[in-house]
Amino acid sequence: MFSHIVIFWTQPDQPQTAQELIDGANRYLKPIPGVLHFHVGKMASSHRSVVDQTYQVALNISFPDKKTQDEYQVHPQHVEFVENVFKKVCKKVVVYDFGE
Numbered sequence: 001m002f003s004h005i006v007i008f009w010t011q012p013d014q015p016q017t018a019q020e021l022i023d024g025a026n027r028y029l030k031p032i033p034g035v036l037h038f039h040v041g042k043m044a045s046s047h048r049s050v051v052d053q054t055y056q057v058a059l060n061i062s063f064p065d066k067k068t069q070d071e072y073q074v075h076p077q078h079v080e081f082v083e084n085v086f087k088k089v090c091k092k093v094v095v096y097d098f099g100e
Helices: 017-029 066-074 076-089
Strands: 002-010 037-042 057-063 090-099
Touching: 002 017, 002 066, 017 037, 017 057, 017 076, 057 066, 066 076, 066 090, 076 090
Parallel strands: none
Antiparallel strands: 002 057, 002 090, 037 057
C-alpha cells in the first residue's frame, strides 16, 4: 500500500476556488487507473490546537504500490489537472507520500 496525501491552499480572495479544486480532482484524478481509494474534501474545523486549519482542501489517494503512484503522476489526466485546475486556483501545496 502506498499513500499520497496532498494539502492545498487556494486563493483566499476567491472563495469558490476550493470547490473548483474539489470538482477538478473528482473529474481528472479519481478515474486514473491504479487508484484504490480516493477522498478529496474541504478542511474540517476543529477545536483541537494540534489540527492544522490553515489550508482549504485535502486529497488522500491510496495505490497498491509506489510504482503505480509514479505512473499516476505522469498520467495525462493528472497533467491536465495540474495545468487546468491546480495552477489556476492554488497558491501553495504540501505533499506527504508514504508506504510500507
